[in-house]
Amino acid sequence: MQRDVSAREIVTTVKQLCMEANFNLGDDVLRAFDQAIETEKSETAKEVLRELKENARIAREEKAPLCQDCGLAVVFVEIGQDVHITGGNLKEAINEGVRQGYEEGYLRKSACNPITRKNTGDNTPAIIHFDIVPGDRVKIIVAPKGGGSENMSRVTMLTPAAGMEGVKDFVVNRVKESGSNPCPPTIIGIGIGGTFERSALLAKRALLRNLGERNPDPELAAIEEDILARIGKLGIGPMGYGGTTTSLDVFLEMEPCHIASLPLAVNIQCHAARHKQAVI
């Protein structure tokens, strides 16, 4: 059965999600701060973590952005194949939602021309990833992504001989070289396999998980934990001031790749891990 969803509803939903994501840090991240305050060895680091908690409280209460970098609006859309969008263009509706959300929410517009650096003025175009799925629903996830942590992210094409040890070394080294720049404590999204661009998308999508949510494959889950433990030993700490809390979690996604390749993407996310979703 075909089901109608109006473009207007898409606009309103995206608008709300943009604001909510920027104002309300997820409970999973807040719990991770609490846990880190208990386990962290450095007093300076504990103080940074307490500041982050307090910042999240103020943002929630005052409906103020957690961070002045309200990100590019990354939007994941899963469209049921039985859905029919009425009264407008789906892509334009998503961009309109971003436009309205960033304006009404007093959010910073960070989209600009890469060379002239001229701001587009309304934070569009959004970075939209569409997927067609069974069913008659539309699921929208808005995940604003800041520039500081995105700048520290990398895609690389390893040789197949590098194997999982090569993957682990590359990821840990990337976190080490990023140091204080991506606003630790960070969350690390890893995409292994696919093609060049697919690995990056897997890494980005991995960041949509809630903290503590392991890959369902026990072997990959163990690798996530192993990488997290190795990162913990780097000593970078919150804000890079030194400490035992450098990343809050590591999420890994893997797909088959070409027989000649081992694509690997590392997408670093700052502690302002913003993602909100709605189903229409």
Added chain:
Amino acid sequence: MSQPIKLTTPLTEEDVEQLSIGDKVLLSGVLYTGRDAAHKRLFDLLNEGNELPIDITGQVIYYVGPTPAKPGKPIGSAGPTTSYRMDPYAPRLIELGLKGMIGKGNRSQAVIDAMKRFKAVYFGATGGAGALIAKRIKKAEVVAYPDLGPEAIRRLEVEDFPVTVINDTRGNDLYAEGIKRYAQG
């Protein structure tokens, strides 16, 4: 934890020389904002032999691009941006008398050397704590490049603005020291 050191801008050579890495400092007075685009324009002015739109002697530049202010508020969320992008420009400004920079993340050796030679410090503010930091900003006005929007140069009046000394005037680096202290294996 030791008591924070209170300082009022503009900063003198004595003010910055007493600071060591890891010191918590509460800054009051005026801070100027500037990030990528504003720094490029300042640099171009200097290269063309022109005067800067602000006198930076003894001043502190805060690397920030705030969110728009809500009605009745001086400024929106206003945490630090990553500093290394300003590294190509910073040594020249330090030589001209800039005494402090506030941002987050590592600086280049050229910037660290300039701080040592011309007596300036680099402060870290907590990245991603933009809503909290905004509470310490009492007034904000655009003083140059309004066309740059969030990247315009603003004059901020702050009270007890919380920062940590990352690089002091003796060439020390809190990031390097922190890792030495907490790295295992």
